[in-house]
Amino acid sequence: MSGPAEPAAARVRVAFIGCGGNARAHVQSMLQVPEAQVVALCDVSAEAMELAAQRLPGVVELPRFTDYREMFAAVDPDAVVISIPHTLHYEAAAYALEHGAHVQVEKPMACSTAEARGLIERRDRTGRVLLVGYQRHYEGSYRWLRDAVTSGRYGTVHFIEAWQAQDWKGRGWRGVPELSGGGQLNDSGSHLVDVVFWTSGLRPDQAFAFTHNRGRRVDVLSSIAFRAENGAIGNIAVIGEHPHGLAEGLQIWCRDARFTLDDSGVQVQLVGKAPEGVPPDQLVAYPSDKDANFIRAILGREPVQVTAEDGLLVAAFTEAVYESVRRGSPAAVSL
Numbered sequence: 001m002s003g004p005a006e007p008a009a010a011r012v013r014v015a016f017i018g019c020g021g022n023a024r025a026h027v028q029s030m031l032q033v034p035e036a037q038v039v040a041l042c043d044v045s046a047e048a049m050e051l052a053a054q055r056l057p058g059v060v061e062l063p064r065f066t067d068y069r070e071m072f073a074a075v076d077p078d079a080v081v082i083s084i085p086h087t088l089h090y091e092a093a094a095y096a097l098e099h100g101a102h103v104q105v106e107k108p109m110a111c112s113t114a115e116a117r118g119l120i121e122r123r124d125r126t127g128r129v130l131l132v133g134y135q136r137h138y139e140g141s142y143r144w145l146r147d148a149v150t151s152g153r154y155g156t157v158h159f160i161e162a163w164q165a166q167d168w169k170g171r172g173w174r175g176v177p178e179l180s181g182g183g184q185l186n187d188s189g190s191h192l193v194d195v196v197f198w199t200s201g202l203r204p205d206q207a208f209a210f211t212h213n214r215g216r217r218v219d220v221l222s223s224i225a226f227r228a229e230n231g232a233i234g235n236i237a238v239i240g241e242h243p244h245g246l247a248e249g250l251q252i253w254c255r256d257a258r259f260t261l262d263d264s265g266v267q268v269q270l271v272g273k274a275p276e277g278v279p280p281d282q283l284v285a286y287p288s289d290k291d292a293n294f295i296r297a298i299l300g301r302e303p304v305q306v307t308a309e310d311g312l313l314v315a316a317f318t319e320a321v322y323e324s325v326r327r328g329s330p331a332a333v334s335l
């Protein structure tokens, strides 16, 4: 652990719902947050909990539960990190909020607009913190882009081009629509949809899409055209068959500038000029990661950096994309 230990009373008691690959990284980063105390693990798989406990010193002795309802009855955590298959997010997050816990839920926050609104209503009624796991909100490049574009200094946005490519395996529950709620668009693609609208400040209005399953039960490739409420338009490409790794790119055209963010950094091209790189020292990350931000938001020390409204926007957009694919025509985004 880094830093001095906080007095016991100030520490937030956190439990993990889901102890798979993603959660194991979270437990590790949560153990570094001095204001947090990890108090329990929950997973329907005893093996997943054992793996989490073995890999992480300090976690071996924690109580383990295969049902989060039993965990709440026994441990009554102040907060939970939910990291389970997508269509199960809503029920677990709603249960935790109703039982007085603050919630960090992995992406996508929910698999429909109605579910997303249901979580926002519970957050507001209970006064708990609800944070969604989009870690790009903490990265300097995305934060710089958002500040520049939404400052208005370069005029309004009129076009966005965004793409993401990954050698997405789609294994296990990810390939089962009843658990994943969709394919790569609803998985890693969810991050891309989030940054398109979060960095630009646009609100989507219509989506028209083609998807391809490449022989699976869920989408692997998505080609999406959208229109925003201000009349701006754009394209989003999610490519789940890619030679290796994850690559991502985003271009935003405003009246007076074109912004480019990709693996080589961030560039700005002003009217009549050549593109110029933004120096790395200007790309300043948020001082907390999402786990530390979650805990500090609970303690009232930092604002939530990924809000449930961000989660609602992605859920509503994704719902419209799938509706458009089903009917073969544009679908309205119900925000």
Ligand SMILES: NC(=O)c1ccc[n+]([C@@H]2O[C@H](COP(=O)([O-])OP(=O)(O)OC[C@H]3O[C@@H](n4cnc5c(N)ncnc54)[C@H](O)[C@@H]3O)[C@@H](O)[C@H]2O)c1
Pocket: 017, 018, 019, 020, 021, 022, 023, 042, 043, 044, 045, 048, 066, 068, 082, 083, 084, 085, 086, 088, 106, 107, 108, 133, 134, 135, 172, 187
């Ligand atoms: N933010 C990111 O970059 C990022 C990266 C990877 C995964 N994720 C997200 O994390 C979540 C989990 O993904 P993963 O890669 O860890 O998958 P995983 O399959 O490795 O882990 C999921 C775990 O959930 C458990 N589980 C299933 N139903 C449960 C229930 N009702 N109660 C408790 N546990 C249950 C499974 O047994 C499994 O151990 C997903 O929402 C995924 O999108 C986010």
